[in-house]
Amino acid sequence: MKPKARSLHYGVLAEFDTPQQLVDAARATHDAGFRKYDAYTPFPIEELADAMHDHQNPIAKIVLLAGFTGACIGFGMQTFANLVHYPMNIAGRPNFAWPMFIPVTFECIVAFAAFTGVLSMLALNGLPTPYHPLFNCPNFSQATRNKFFLCIEATDPKFELAETRKFLEQLNPREISDVEN
């Protein structure tokens, strides 16, 4: 079988010195019409999500759904056990003593929501990723220390290697490098 054709380049990477430069660059990139790009920083920058118009993540909905599932399972499990599977007279309370079911129901909500939240966060981020083309850039290790990066990816419909380089040069980065796949 022939290997799937991959373009030679992953994208173009620009390096910035300050978070403000990166935020401005991200805003300019979005305004120029690019959509497949990402920013890399040593610490979270709240304005960056605004600049990239990146608010669409489904985590909240997934967690809500997981919590609701947990509630149904927790409450249903106790109802089944106490009414159908093993009814027992406990201190003269009715078999369906729903106030006593609440703590376990709550714990099930928390367990389902928390585990689903963490696991789906990892899945949506594509983790674990042992290899990433960005690691080919020697400077990129600085992203965990004191440098700020913006990478426009080759999969963007507007991507043309030379054009994109030229565009990034206008943003006054410290350095621009082509990222090979």
Place this chain on the structure above:
Amino acid sequence: MSHALDAPAPSVVTKLQMPALIVGGIGLVAGVIGAVLNFQAFLHAYLVAFSFWNGISLGMMLILMIQYLSGGGWGIILRRTLEAGTRNMWLMAVLFLPILAGTVMNKLYIWTDHAKVEADHHLHQKAPYLNIPFFSVRLVIYFIVWLTFAFLLNRWSLQQDQSADKKLARNLRNLSGPGLLIMAITLTFSNIDWLMSLQPHWFSSMYPLINIVGNLLAAMCFGVIFVALMSDHAPFKGLIQTRHFRDMGNLMLAFVMLWTYTSLSQLLITYSGNLPEETPWYMNRITGGWGYVAVLLLTCHFVLPFIVLLQRRVKDPGKPLIWIGTFIIAMRVVDLFWWIKPSFDAGQGLAAAYKLSTFNVHWLDIVLPLAMGGIWTWCFIWQLKKRPLVPQHDPNMKEAFAHGGH
């Protein structure tokens, strides 16, 4: 910062002062008439109104202390509003007098009735704590403590504005740590004295905590309502950011959940304990029409605010918090009414299970919380106008209002 930080309280708030006075004035007249007609019904309604408005002043003091320890821009924005509320503490001390009169005249609590105390073993045993002289001594202690804290918090905060002395921020923190502990103790005991002793055979160690959490919730809502009202005007315009409102909305959400948690815990403990001196308290509050109030509280004091406050589009703009805050405050009054009102027509002690309360509401139950609210709000706005709305020289000032998160 180029904002006019010393701008006076905007008209959107000051114009509320006159309507508040009118409501308070009419309510005061109606309250006096009601007291003459039926002093006992007046006292029952008055206790709800007092517990609520006193709770707002105390809750504001608690939030101030918590914020001095935790820091956070939301608290710097709320501070002057909360301080104005704590300066109403003296008003609450004066407004306690009708309750004291009711206690001394044996019209409010059954433990003031000598014949009943002598005839009932449990009441007799509790007499060393529940008697009028000791009740009065404790009452004086509570108000001395609260007035002292209110005085110091307000005084040092104002001095910090004027002198920028670094020592004052430390003083405020050092007061707030032990202060919170002392507040928790005095609030617990005042709650036992004023509310739990309405049915002295019953006891619950969770009950004062529910009340404290309710006070925090109501105070938070009241403060946020006023800040959101003023957010379009100097000095807040341009100073308040989305994240401040989000923090305030999140705190409202947290207190709503904490109220639910403590309320449910008390129910569960009573339900699983199944003891004859505890269960009638809930029987009185879920039968005879009171069950509808309980369902109302479950849906409107928990479910609805919980779902609404989860959403960022409610918290971030700030203005919607005015409506949700008002709604929660109304529910808080219903909550106190549900606690207090069924105590009066229910059987006490051994008779408790045989004579349960039926739902009843007196016109004073509606008039008095509004009347006291009018007077309280009038004094509150009067105090709010006295000082600049944004405190100066707070050590966290710069980072609290920096734009962005870096």
